[in-house]
Amino acid sequence: MQSTLILDVLCLSPLSTSRSSSHQVALLSNVSSISHRVASQLEAATAMHIFLQEYWRPSAPNPRQYDGISKANLQWRDGSLEANEKDYGSSRKAIGDYLSWKLCKRLFLVSVLTLLLTYLIRPSRPLHAISRRPRPLHPVLNNTTPNISPIDWSSFAYSQYATNEAYLCNSATIFSSLRRLNTKASLLLLYPSEWDPDLPSQHDNRISRTLRLLRDEYFVDLHPITPLFLGAQTTWADSFTKLIVFNQTQYDRLLHLDSDATVLQNLDHLFLLPPTPVALPRAYWLPNPTTLSTQMMLVQPSTKEFARIMSAVYTKREDDYDMEIVNKLYANSSMILPHRGYDLLTGEFRNAHDEHAQYLGSVEEEWNARRVIEEAKYVHFSDWPHPKPWVTTVNETLKSMAPKCSNEGTVDEDCSDRNTWTWLYDDFRRRRAAFCPEMADSRTNER
Secondary structure: OHHHHHHHHHHOOHHHHHOOHHHHHHHHHHHHHHHHHHHHHHHHHHHHHHHHHHHOOOOOOOHHHOOOOOHHHOOOOOOOOOOOOOOHHHHOOOHHHHOOHHHHHHHHHHHHHHHHHHHHOOOOOOHHHOOOOOOOOOOOOOOOOOOOOOOOHHHEEEEEEOOOHHHHHHHHHHHHHHHHOOOOOEEEEEEEOOOOOOOOHHHOOHHHHHHHHHHHHOOEEEEEEOOOOOOOOOOOOOHHHHHHHHHOOOOOEEEEEOOOEEEOOOOHHHHHOOOOOEEEEEOOOOOOOOOEOOOEEEEOOOHHHHHHHHHHHHOOOOOOOHHHHHHHHHOOOOEEEOOOOOOEEHHHHHOOOOOOHHHHOOOOOOOOHHHHHHHOOEEEOOEOOEOOOOOOOOHHHHHHHOOOOEOOOOOOOEOHHHHHHHHHHHHHHHHHHHHOOOOOOOOOOOO
């Protein structure tokens, strides 16, 4: 009966004449569903009203909370009243007596009709969606991944340059380490254009074989260049060649690593740093520890930046090399990479225990060789006057240059510096020999 009444009111409403027939059908369907639910609620309310009239009485106080109150003053409805006890309910009114049932029903119907009419005058929102439209959640709370573009690792590359056989072998050792550490980025080798990886068999040589090995088995991109030899033929005469990485615009970003070093951990995360023309660590070992180091360079290639660099190269002073050029151009603008963990020198293990403050960045922190090597990702071989690890050295010279044990000859003897330093050299020689055992060089490079 209640459902019929509501439907009659809605169908006769002037608002219904302004809607299309299909909209009216959908609207009536929704209204019918709501009206049936309202009727059910009314029936439930009626039953509850009857129940309250019949059975509800104010509850009696807890006898345990009122000492000294006789049982005669307590109201019971469990059928165990004594003969002389009176029914407490006979003197009290039920809750239904205080309310007019007709008034209650009228107020309820008016509220429901007001709510329905409010919905009907808002045709832009479907009735069934009024209370069901979900509130959007934060992606993390909703267990969804934000719309982030996938990383194109082919646009990033580790770069090396080689201008002689020895450094070609070093570069190969670096590339093999990067592959072993599961890098996702590309690998790029800059080499003299007169080298040919595809020489006829009768003219094949060690350089040609190594280039083919890098290209075919380690998937290194080979890029021939004209090396930059400027100044006298000193140790660093060809070091300007590394600056050519600024012109490799086929990549979005390059991480150039000096090859007289060893890579101990994956460095791919550096490619995801915020955009910047160049990011470099500090040369913490120099008297001026704010000087930028070029042993590791994160570069954003640009023809404009390369033109600036070449202009500085051709106008340099006689004793300027790659590090001086880079510091002249980027000392005040470079992003700074942390040297700790990213540009450790092997010579650090030969310092006394109270001489590590510049590397550690603190005079309070205690030096611990084991912890330092565990956090190190890239270590550069620099132990002047000790030669580079690929140079043949007699055992006596090697022992004399190795770090000393602290508290030697006592129960507190600590040889962790010596053991770490020796392991770095032995490990590099082993991996280099396994990669290109026939190559050797007597040249040293202590940059």
